[in-house]
Amino acid sequence: MIPLSAYTAVSAVLFTTGLLGVLVRRNFIIVLMSVEMMLNAANINLVAFSHYLESMSGQLVALFVIAIAAGEAAVGLAIIIVVFRGKISTNVDEMNLLKC
Amino acid sequence: MVLVFFAYFALVSIAAGVLVVALRHPVHCALALLALLLHVSGLFILLNAEFLWAVQVIVYVGAILVLYLFVLMLMNLKTDERYFHSSALYFVGPAVLGAMYVLYLILQSPFDGAKGTAPPNVVLQDGDTYAVGIKMFSDHILQFEIVGIFLLGAIIGAIVLAKTPKALDPGKERS
Numbered sequence: 001m002i003p004l005s006a007y008t009a010v011s012a013v014l015f016t017t018g019l020l021g022v023l024v025r026r027n028f029i030i031v032l033m034s035v036e037m038m039l040n041a042a043n044i045n046l047v048a049f050s051h052y053l054e055s056m057s058g059q060l061v062a063l064f065v066i067a068i069a070a071g072e073a074a075v076g077l078a079i080i081i082v083v084f085r086g087k088i089s090t091n092v093d094e095m096n097l098l099k100c
Numbered sequence: 101m102v103l104v105f106f107a108y109f110a111l112v113s114i115a116a117g118v119l120v121v122a123l124r125h126p127v128h129c130a131l132a133l134l135a136l137l138l139h140v141s142g143l144f145i146l147l148n149a150e151f152l153w154a155v156q157v158i159v160y161v162g163a164i165l166v167l168y169l170f171v172l173m174l175m176n177l178k179t180d181e182r183y184f185h186s187s188a189l190y191f192v193g194p195a196v197l198g199a200m201y202v203l204y205l206i207l208q209s210p211f212d213g214a215k216g217t218a219p220p221n222v223v224l225q226d227g228d229t230y231a232v233g234i235k236m237f238s239d240h241i242l243q244f245e246i247v248g249i250f251l252l253g254a255i256i257g258a259i260v261l262a263k264t265p266k267a268l269d270p271g272k273e274r275s
Contacts, residue, residue: 001102002102002103002106002146004211005206005207005208005209005210005211006106006110006207007143007147008206008211009203009206009207010110010113010114010143012199012202012203012206013114013117013203014113014114014117014136014140016196016199017114017117017118017120017121018117018121020121020192020195021120021121023191023192024121024192025121027126027177029126029168029171029172029177030120030121030126030129032168033120033129033130033133033168034120034121036133036160036164037117037120037133037136040136040137040140040160043140043152043156044140044143044144047143047144047147047149047152048147049211050147050149051147051148051149051220052211053213053214053215053216054215054216054217054218054219054220055215055216055217055218056216056218056223056231056232056235057216057235057239057240059149059151059152059228059232059235060232060235060236060240060243062149062152063151063152063155063232063236064243064247066152066155066156066159066160067159067247067250067251068247068250069160069164070159070163070164070251070254071250071251071253071254072254073164073167073168074167074254074255074257074258075254075257075258075261077167077168077171077258078257078258078259078261078262079261080171080175081171081174081175081261081262082261082262084175090175090177
């Protein structure tokens with residue numbers, strides 16, 4: 001039997017890696033991928049607690065998180081396409097179109 | 101046996117996560133993300149969540165990741181030019197140390213709590229999909245509807261954002 005803390009440890013490591021990706025990488029698409037990674041880490045936590053505390057609610061919230069991630073990916077990639085069309089860069093440091 | 105599978109899925113997902121952050125070429129990062137998502141879905145299987153496993157493979161790997169790859173190939177990106185701010189080490193070092201301490205605390209903790217109403221033998225009787233469906237359409241029906249509206253809004257927003265500006269009236273000046 002695997003302890004619950006093993007799952008939470010995997011989740012914590014994945015979340016930290018994703019956070020590091022958001023902070024370190026400058027490519028907008030890879031930043032979005034790192035966000036997906038963090039959402040996945042949260043999902044592992046939710047499903048693990050759902051299993052060990054014997055409640056279905058965690059799996060449902062994980063399902064909703066997947067739906068949110070799908071919406072986020074669709075809108076985020078649309079924004080990337082708009083920005084990329086205007087100026088040829090996906091570097092997050094150069095995205096200052098709304099800065100006055 | 102379960103321990104072997106858990107170790108495999110956990111180690112490969114962590115390695116793939118590190119590769120997503122570390123690899124330079126965006127398409128390679130997307131492929132590492134593919135490995136990460138598949139192995140996380142393996143963890144879901146170990147937790148008796150077959151329905152989430154299927155949703156993870158179909159929605160994440162089948163839809164979201166393909167969307168990422170489409171956009172990557174549409175833009176034909178080269179490798180990242182700027183990679184690591186030299187000042188980032190001052191922040192990343194203490195952050196990694198703090199994260200190690202939190203990890204140590206997590207591994208110490210027993211995480212006991214009040215048990216819910218779905219022990220594994222009850223869930224396994226009719227399958228995970230049945231249990232998720234019953235729970236979703238009884239207790240969480242409002243959230244389900246909200247997610248439906250949210251996805252509709254996301255679809256409309258994505259289409260409006262990504263629509264080409266040439267569709268506007270060519271005679272009029274764009275404001």
